[in-house]
Amino acid sequence: MxxxxxxxxxxxxxxxxxxxxxxxxxxxxxxxxxxxxxxxxxxxxxxxxxxxxxxxxxxxxxxxxxxxxxxxxxxxxxxxxxxxPTGSDARDIFNARRSLEDLVVERVAAHPEPATIRRLRAHVRSEVAARHRGQRREAIRMAGEFHVTLARQSGSRVFLSILEPVLSQCSLIVSIYGGGLMPSCPVEEHQSIVDALAEGDAEQARHLMREHLIHLEGTLRLEVEDEQEPDFASIFQ
Known part of the structure; x- marks a missing residue:
């Protein structure tokens, strides 16, 4: 200031x-x-x-x-x-996220209510639609929101309140450092996680979530280039 x-x-x-x-x-x-x-x-x-x-x-x-x-x-x-975020920050954030999402999928798999599975499948369908329309940024946003939706369906306000800021940071990291033309968070992996949850298979859901997050972290390119002073009037017009 x-x-x-x-x-x-x-x-x-x-x-x-x-x-x-x-x-x-x-x-x-x-x-x-x-x-x-x-x-x-x-x-x-x-x-x-x-x-x-x-x-x-x-x-x-x-x-x-x-x-x-x-x-x-x-x-x-x-x-x-x-x-x-530095490369070390990103690794720490993803490590914390893996532990938190373990708890979330275990809670959801313990009581896979039909309404919960319907909401998750509907979200995945929306992700697929955004990808097919070529809306990369929308698909990235929705990919991050899948995990927020999953946390909400756990029914734990504590899990959600702890995980939300972590997910915000992960979404930012993926958005900035993911690279490529398609979202770094594959929708097919989301679908497999939902399938395991629908079966009440907590062990498989945890395994798939961990593999999913390891894959996501592996796509990151953590170099940051210096930028010129931004023109806010142009950015927010």
Whole structure:
């Protein structure tokens, strides 16, 4: 932050934002996932306020929410930056994710309710449709949301609250470093996991999930190139 900028006020990560701030939040998250905002990009309050035609106070609240979601680093006396995970960070995040998703699939497999399986299969069908339409970014987003949906179906608010920020970071890492023309999270692997869950086979579901996440991590290219100062007005037009 500059010398005359006010500190970002405290706000609970669970507190809902007003609609205008939610719109700004959603647009920034989308720009991060679509690689229009690169890792390490400084999110200047004044430039963002101008791009969105809102006050800096609103931007500060949005940036704080992004920091709770682990998508932005707030650095005292410097400002807000899109997170720039290192290779070591990525490995640690995926290690934590594997352990957490083990617990999720075990919980879902223990009681594979028909409604749960229907929701998961419907999500997989939507992933397939996005891929067939050639909507790579949409397919990547939905691939990440499959895991959020699975966590919700576990019925554990604790699992979901712990896993959501980890999944957000993984989605960002995959979006930035995945490379290639198709999503790095194969929909066929999602389908196999759902099939195992439908059978109540926790051991197979855990095995498939671990193989899936190992495969996903193996597709990553963790080099980061330096970028020029972003033009927020162009990015968010």
């Amino acid at each position: 500059g010398a005359h900028e006010e500190p970002i006020e405290s706000r609970s990560p669970d507190e809902h934002l007003p609609p205008i701030e939610q719109r700004v939040l959603n647009d920034i998250i989308k720009a991060i996932y679509e690689q229009r905002l690169r890792p390490g990009t400084k999110l200047g309050e004044e430039a963002l306020a101008s791009a969105f035609s809102v006050s800096r106070a609103r931007i500060r609240r949005v940036l704080l929410t992004l920091s709770h979601q682990k998508l932005v680093d707030l650095i005292p006396n410097r400002g807000a930056f899109v997170i720039k």
